[in-house]
Amino acid sequence: NAGVTQTPKFQVLKTGQSMTLQCAQDMNHEYMSWYRQDPGMGLRLIHYSVGAGITDQGEVPNGYNVSRSTTEDFPLRLLSAAPSQTSVYFCASSLSTENIQYFGAGTRLSVL
Amino acid sequence: SQQGEEDPQALSIQEGENATMNCSYKTSINNLQWYRQNSGRGLVHLILIRSNEREKHSGRLRVTLDTSKKSSSLLITASRAADTASYFCATDESGGGADGLTFGKGTHLIIQP
Numbered sequence: 770n771a772g773v774t775q776t777p778k779f780q781v782l783k784t785g786q787s788m789t790l791q792c793a794q795d796m797n798h799e800y801m802s803w804y805r806q807d808p809g810m811g812l813r814l815i816h817y818s819v820g821a822g823i824t825d826q827g828e829v830p831n832g833y834n835v836s837r838s839t840t841e842d843f844p845l846r847l848l849s850a851a852p853s854q855t856s857v858y859f860c861a862s863s864l865s866t867e868n869i870q871y872f873g874a875g876t877r878l879s880v881l
Numbered sequence: 882s883q884q885g886e887e888d889p890q891a892l893s894i895q896e897g898e899n900a901t902m903n904c905s906y907k908t909s910i911n912n913l914q915w916y917r918q919n920s921g922r923g924l925v926h927l928i929l930i931r932s933n934e935r936e937k938h939s940g941r942l943r944v945t946l947d948t949s950k951k952s953s954s955l956l957i958t959a960s961r962a963a964d965t966a967s968y969f970c971a972t973d974e975s976g977g978g979a980d981g982l983t984f985g986k987g988t989h990l991i992i993q994p
Contacts, residue, residue: 811986872923
């Protein structure tokens with residue numbers, strides 16, 4: 770099993786550009802989440818999903834959209850990139866019981 | 882807002898010594914988890930302790946939980962150079978829903994050979 774796969778690993782955007790960060794898991798987990806990690810801030814929850822067709826906002830959702838059309842995939846869309854969105858983004862999945870998160874390797878995003 | 886706060890922010894010890902990290906949180910929880918992050922990598926789950934448990938062991942790891950003080954500690958015994966990493970506590974808040982975990986800011990642990 771590959772676990773949680775994130776693409777791309779690195780991305781540089783200009784202010785105002787849009788892009789989609791991809792996340793896929795092959796563990797048949799119900800729950801999927803997106804976090805961002807900034808220096809000195811730990812991880813903050815952006816959006817999460819408890820199953821296909823169901824998404825909700827986390828702590829820092831502004832500027833991001835998500836959808837969950839299948840159990841496996843949970844893409845994160847940046848609508849109009851801003852320098853404040855420069856960060857490392859992590860996707861995670863978990864089973865409903867106990868919510869132990871399995872993380873992808875992350876996407877390092879720079880917005881110029 | 883973030884729930885967990887780890888203490889200390891950074892810790893440097895000699896190989897073979899024990900390392901203790903503390904975590905405080907604010908709300909009621911279902912469980913508390915500890916994760917490790919090596920530089921440039923994703924987080925890896927280490928251990929989970931449920932709200933009705935007080936202590937748990939896994940190999941060289943010992944976790945305690947005091948729900949009355951809303952605090953937890955992670956002890957790594959007989960540290961090794963490979964334990965150098967950042968360690969995060971994360972809480973699964975009670976009240977329903979699986980809205981991800983709430984992470985602290987982490988403790989950066991350096992093991993000196």
